[in-house]
Amino acid sequence: MRWFELIPIISFIFLRARCARCGAKISFQYPAVELICGLIAAFVPEYLVQFYTTAPTAWFSLLSVLWTIVFLTWLTIAIIDVRQYLVPDELNIILAVCGAALLVMHFSGPLQAFPASFLRHYAFMFFPSTSVLLSRVLGALLGGAFLSLFAFLSRGRAxxxxxxxxxxxxxxxxxxxDTAVSLFIAFIAGGIFGAVMLLLRRKTMKDRLPFAPFLVGGMAFTVLLGYQALAAYFGLLL
Incomplete structure (x- = not known):
């Protein structure tokens, strides 16, 4: 393909959603994914600025790259699971490596001001500790153990x-x-979606439903809007 046929979104519009060679229709999935990737690359670093106002530029740049990789990997996992009902181990390894790198950066001096939770002060209602290492270990144990129970009892079917x-x-x-909030959102969203599919008769109780998109969505929501959601919720109670 020629270079001007590979420009994200613009080429799709210019080619009128059709291949320049054979005229086959191009799915709207491709420009949609390109748009989301662009928004991630632009918005994630901008969002993180509020947490790292005192970080040196070089450190913040590396941090932004790591979090951008995390979000892009989440997006890739969601797409693959929707299409193939599969979560590749390689992508989970990338997430684990990013998590380890973020943890190392936290203890490397310039970034120690970063809060242990994206839920900010609401996190102390559930976890009265400032230990980032303990928080990360508990998050991994909770996520892995909780879903392992479902996988083990259902023998991988549920x-x-x-x-x-x-x-x-x-x-x-x-x-x-944060992981607990992510799981809560994922199960609620997945349950609602599954119920709607059953009511519309688009799915049956025997059909599979990819869970990774809901889990990824819950994680992304917690990072970006978890604090605001809790603030709104507790605001209604006061």
Missing amino acids: MGWGDVKLALAGGFILGFP
């Missing part, structure tokens, strides 16, 4: 082991209680 590994790696990145 929950795949790829989902377990994703929860384990994601829990190591987010820590506790």
